[in-house]
Amino acid sequence: MRTAATSRSNIVGRRASSTTDLVRAEALRQQIDAEGEVVQTRNGPKDHPALRHELQAGAFVAKTLLRLGLNVEPLRPVPGRPAGWMPPDAS
Helix, strand or coil, rough: CCCCCCCCCHHHHHHHHHHHHHHHHHHHHHHHHHHHHHEEEEEEECCCCCHHHHHHHHHHHHHHHHHHHHHHCCCCCCCCCCCCCCCCCCC
């Protein structure tokens, strides 16, 4: 049976892992920008090898945020009606 401590440590581990992958994806993007998205080889032009790794790191971050429930942004900071709101028939 899972305990609350195990669950919390799993969440912290996932968040740390996704943060690491986000940093990795940004570093790969800088490398790709510096070297170009297409590299020349003996056999002709090819996609930069880091493109695949950047895509995988970004997908992992997105999937982790979704699993942690951090992909939803509230529409308003507080629940309820806006200040000064009156029903249409209360004129």
